[in-house]
Amino acid sequence: MYAIAIHGGAGAVPRATLSAERERTYCSGLQAALDSGYALLERGGSSLDAVAAAVRILEDDPSFNAGHGAALTRDGAAELDAAVMDGRQMRAGAVASVRHVRNPIDLARRVMEKSRHVLLVGAGAEEFALEEKFVLVPNHYFRTAERLEQLQSEQRGERVSDLVPPAPQGTVGAVARDQHGNLAAATSTGGMTNKRPGRVGDSPIIGAGTYAKNGVCAVSATGHGEYFIRTVAAHHVCAAVEYRGLSLEQAVHEMLHQILRSLGGDGGLIAVDAHGRIVMQFSTEGMFRGARDSDGRREIAIY
Amino acid sequence: MSRPKLPALTCLLLLCPTLGAAATTPSAPRPIVLVIHGGAGVIDPSKMSPAKEASYRQGLLAALDAGYEVLERDGTSLDAVTAAVRIMEDDPQFNAGRGAVLNHEGDAELDAAIMDGNGPHAGAVAGVRHVKNPIELARLVMEKSPHVLLVAGGAEEFALEQGVVLVPRSYFRVESRVRELEEEQRAADAERKGAPSTAVPAAAAANSMGTVGAVALDRAGNLAAATSTGGLTNKMQGRVGDSPLIGAGTYANNESCAVSGTGQGEYYIRGVIAYDICALVLYRRLSLERAVHEVIHEKLQRAGGEGGVIALDPAGNIAMDFNSIGMFRGARDSRGRREVAMYRNAKP
Numbered sequence: 001m002y003a004i005a006i007h008g009g010a011g012a013v014p015r016a017t018l019s020a021e022r023e024r025t026y027c028s029g030l031q032a033a034l035d036s037g038y039a040l041l042e043r044g045g046s047s048l049d050a051v052a053a054a055v056r057i058l059e060d061d062p063s064f065n066a067g068h069g070a071a072l073t074r075d076g077a078a079e080l081d082a083a084v085m086d087g088r089q090m091r092a093g094a095v096a097s098v099r100h101v102r103n104p105i106d107l108a109r110r111v112m113e114k115s116r117h118v119l120l121v122g123a124g125a126e127e128f129a130l131e132e133k134f135v136l137v138p139n140h141y142f143r144t145a146e147r148l149e150q151l152q153s154e155q156r157g158e159r160v161s162d163l164v165p166p167a168p169q170g171t172v173g174a175v176a177r178d179q180h181g182n183l184a185a186a187t188s189t190g191g192m193t194n195k196r197p198g199r200v201g202d203s204p205i206i207g208a209g210t211y212a213k214n215g216v217c218a219v220s221a222t223g224h225g226e227y228f229i230r231t232v233a234a235h236h237v238c239a240a241v242e243y244r245g246l247s248l249e250q251a252v253h254e255m256l257h258q259i260l261r262s263l264g265g266d267g268g269l270i271a272v273d274a275h276g277r278i279v280m281q282f283s284t285e286g287m288f289r290g291a292r293d294s295d296g297r298r299e300i301a302i303y
Numbered sequence: 304m305s306r307p308k309l310p311a312l313t314c315l316l317l318l319c320p321t322l323g324a325a326a327t328t329p330s331a332p333r334p335i336v337l338v339i340h341g342g343a344g345v346i347d348p349s350k351m352s353p354a355k356e357a358s359y360r361q362g363l364l365a366a367l368d369a370g371y372e373v374l375e376r377d378g379t380s381l382d383a384v385t386a387a388v389r390i391m392e393d394d395p396q397f398n399a400g401r402g403a404v405l406n407h408e409g410d411a412e413l414d415a416a417i418m419d420g421n422g423p424h425a426g427a428v429a430g431v432r433h434v435k436n437p438i439e440l441a442r443l444v445m446e447k448s449p450h451v452l453l454v455a456g457g458a459e460e461f462a463l464e465q466g467v468v469l470v471p472r473s474y475f476r477v478e479s480r481v482r483e484l485e486e487e488q489r490a491a492d493a494e495r496k497g498a499p500s501t502a503v504p505a506a507a508a509a510n511s512m513g514t515v516g517a518v519a520l521d522r523a524g525n526l527a528a529a530t531s532t533g534g535l536t537n538k539m540q541g542r543v544g545d546s547p548l549i550g551a552g553t554y555a556n557n558e559s560c561a562v563s564g565t566g567q568g569e570y571y572i573r574g575v576i577a578y579d580i581c582a583l584v585l586y587r588r589l590s591l592e593r594a595v596h597e598v599i600h601e602k603l604q605r606a607g608g609e610g611g612v613i614a615l616d617p618a619g620n621i622a623m624d625f626n627s628i629g630m631f632r633g634a635r636d637s638r639g640r641r642e643v644a645m646y647r648n649a650k651p
Contacts, residue, residue, distance in 0.1 A: 090573050090606065091573065092572065115539065117539065118568075118573060119544075119572065120543070121454045122454060122455040123455070123541060124430070124542065196450065196457055196460075196461065197456065198456060200454055201452075205452070206548075206551070206573060206575065207548075207550040207572075207578060211575070226449065226450055229549050229550075230422070230423055230424065230425050230451060232549065232550035232578040235550060235575040235578055235582075236578075236582070243583065243586035243587050263422075
């Protein structure tokens with residue numbers, strides 16, 4: 001069985017504030033990302049290509065907190081993090097705090113494939129992007145009127161909703177299993193609204209927000225990043241499956257509802273196991289998510 | 304409790320008979336332990352002069368004793384690992400703080416992380432260029448910010464807000480590292496031009512893997528881990544290794560173990576090495592030594608990676624293991640052990 005799951009962030013999604021029209025916009029964005037990743041799997045493509053394609057679409061969609069439309073730092077700039085992991089060879093690539101790369105997930109993949117390194121940050125990551133012939137974009141490419149408004153209200157001390165618009169905890173990600181049984185995971189984010197410049201969350205940290213290992217599972221996280229780092233959340237889920245024989249569902253449930261909750265953290269996880277079984281869970285009010293597999297499952301959900 | 308209680312408890316009871324005994328006989332004091340490393344790599348006895356060897360031993364002992372004294376005065380494991388790492392950061396012969404290796408542009412670019420096994424809490428910085436003791440900034444991130452990891456300019460902005468005095472980049476640069484960088488760049492050039500790469504200088508190769516770290520167990524039973532590094536000689540600007548990444552090069556949890564790693568960082572990141580050791584202890588119920596052996600000599604080895612780790616469990620069991628030629632290391636505990644070593648099978 002081949003399968004793909006995606007998320008567009010977890011957080012408080014008050015139904016009241018989400019207009020029907022807005023809900024449709026989110027759902028069609030998720031659908032486009034899900035279907036483009038799935039189409040690759042259907043044609044025999046790799047899970048790596050599928051997760052990269054799905055995440056790139058969500059990065060380009062201003063509704064989600066990654067790439068164009070990312071949350072802004074306290075200085076009003078976008079600072080982006082992304083990671084990708086190939087469970088077949090346990091290869092990984094990540095970038096953090098980049099400000100001029102249109103699709104951070106593409107740069108993360110390039111780090112994995114064309115450098116000796118796993119993680120590049122800041123200006124050094126952009127220098128590498130230029131060496132790899134990426135065309136950089138000005139920082140204002142990422143800034144949308146909505147995100148600016150969100151930053152301003154956050155700075156006025158108003159409690160802003162977590163996801164719709166504004167969305168400080170939104171993050172996008174994808175996990176997939178391809179026809180050859182290879183697993184892959186990818187995550188991309190603008191981080192928290194009004195964050196301190198230089199703050200890096202869990203998304204680009206292998207084992208925290210992103211992890212994939214063939215024969216075990218692939219995981220992408222969204223939520224309060226600092227908690228996911230301290231609990232090494234994504235790797236923990238895979239370790240629970242591999243070392244304790246938990247089902248993926250039990251492992252994800254334990255991470256979200258016991259471990260993270262006991263520390264006071266919340267968020268969501270999407271994961272796929274070696275057989276292509278998908279798990280999507282969250283401890284927040286909602287999580288933008290979607291799943292599609294070769295057994296005919298095809299769903300998009302928010303609450 | 305950050306882990307499911309039942310397996311953790313069973314594991315502690317199975318693995319830690321001494322801890323169980325200490326709990327029931329209040330007269331037996333709990334052990335205190337400090338373990339340090341100063342990097343793993345090509346440490347070849349035939350190329351080490353007696354003076355140089357003595358100097359490394361002296362540097363390791365100074366860090367070991369300073370950290371241990373904190374524990375002896377009933378200080379926290381967190382203070383002990385900070386003290387030990389700070390001393391090695393200030394010692395120019397180790398690849399951290401002053402005397403760190405230089406990146407492609409000739410600057411030191413420093414990474415550090417600290418983790419408190421009680422919580423657990425963590426703080427880390429990466430890509431800083433003007434902070435004299437990165438380990439102290441990592442600790443400030445843990446204690447004074449809501450974040451875990453701050454990088455580059457943003458991390459230095461935070462340092463200034465916290466009243467940390469920045470130093471010029473020249474503070475970190477020492478003559479021997481400038482020479483290593485030149486040798487490394489010559490070798491890289493030669494390789495690019497297709498010349499036989501006869502000379503990847505042994506010194507550069509050795510120092511490339513140098514990193515400093517410490518793990519400690521205090522009287523209250525709390526574990527802590529700290530790691531600090533300059534990374535790789537001639538590294539690409541912005542490259543971050545495993546040291547500042549929680550779970551990769553640094554991890555501590557009172558329920559399982561504390562680990563600090565040194566080696567080819569990319570392999571440590573992909574394998575989530577430090578956390579994996581603790582997961583094997585907690586969930587496979589391996590002894591600390593066996594967990595370290597499995598991760599270093601089987602998993603890391605199979606992946607083609609090289610390096611070592613120091614690790615410590617709540618009972619005070621110590622593991623110092625590596626698959627490289629040598630590792631600068633030292634251990635001291637309340638059972639009378641006090642040793643530093645650098646080669647394989649070396650007697651103290």
